[in-house]
Amino acid sequence: MTLLVFGQAGQVATELQLQAEVTALPRAAADLSDPDACAAAIVAARPTAVINAAAYTAVDRAEDEESLALRINGAAPGAMARACADLGVPMVHISTDYVFDGSGDAPWQPDDRTAPLNAYGRTKLAGEEAIRASGCVHAILRTSWVFSPHGSNFVRTMMRLSETRTDLSIVDDQIGGPTPAASIAGACLILAQALRDGAGGGTYHHAGAPVVSWASLARATFELAGREVAVTGIPTAAYPTPARRPLNSRLDCSSISRDFGIAPPDWRAALSDMVNELTS
Structure with a gap:
């Protein structure tokens, strides 16, 4: 299987390159703000x-740059999907828990009603809809709270802050499943192969377990790193941001487990490995 990956330096793209033989396109080769260029890259590569x-x-900057975010998150995936449909090539696309409004406390099902709270969520939902409308064989993989030793993420931020801070106030009423980028990459590879082998695809959820709050994730990080940082849990209302965040980011992952044997990863083991890598 010849895999063409959009993205090169991001968390999941980095893990894909570590796990498989792929052609990963940097921005210079396929700028997602130019949807036509993305489609042309697929036509030129003729991947499987x-x-x-x-x-x-x-997420916050998207509130002021929604038109740019919409080209990258909405129009570009749509152009990719139409090119894939023309070539008969399957597509795996990573989406987000932010397509939901975060109400209640039940895990979100893949077919639950979407209602994004912010511009980022709206643009990611637009990408999902464009892919579905394209007619290509696809798998949309919604995930949440991605972390890895690479790139920018919450855990790396906590590790950096712990070098100079002894106490932090962190949101404690947003609940979700921290997800290792390596696990997302592995799921994408399984889905891509399954689609090539004739699986029907659809929309799936893949997130880490057990669910926790941001404050609890920070405490777990500091404990593993041996950093003495006191964490005070605060409500979202006490930490206003330009973009509203969903309080409930729980994702039901039963369908991807049933259809492809992909189980929710235990984020605690991945976090331990990551902290060891960053502190060794």
Whole structure:
């Protein structure tokens, strides 16, 4: 299988390159703000499967740059999917828990009603809808709270802050499943192969277990790193941001486990490995 990956330096794209033989396209080769260029890259490469691991992920900045985020997160995946449909090539696309409004406390099912709270979520939902409308064989993989030793993420931020801070106030009422980028990459590879082998695809959820709050994830990080940082849990209302965040980011992952044997990863083991890597 010849895999073409959009994204090169991001967390999941980095893990894909570590786990498999892929052609990973940097921004210079396929700028997602130019959807036509993304489609042309697929036509030129003639891969057997496409994985889109690139996105506009600056959640707060997207409130002021929604048109740019929409080109990258909405129009570009749609253009990729139409090119895949023309070539008969399957596509795996990474999406987000932010397509939901975060109400209640039940885990979100893949077919639950979407209602994004912010511009980032709206643009990611637009990408999902464009892929579904394209007619290509696809798997949309929604995930949450991605972390890895690479790139920018919450755990790396906590590790950096722990070098100079002895106490932190962190949101404690947003609940979700921290997800190792390596596990997302592995799921994408399984899905790509399954689609090539004739699986029907659809929309799936893949997130880490057990669910926790951001404050609890920070405490776990500091404990593993041996950093003495006191964490005070605060409500989201006490930490206002330009973009509203969902309080409930729990994702039901039973369908991907049933259809492809992909179980939710235990984020605690991956966090331990990551902290060891960053502190060794």
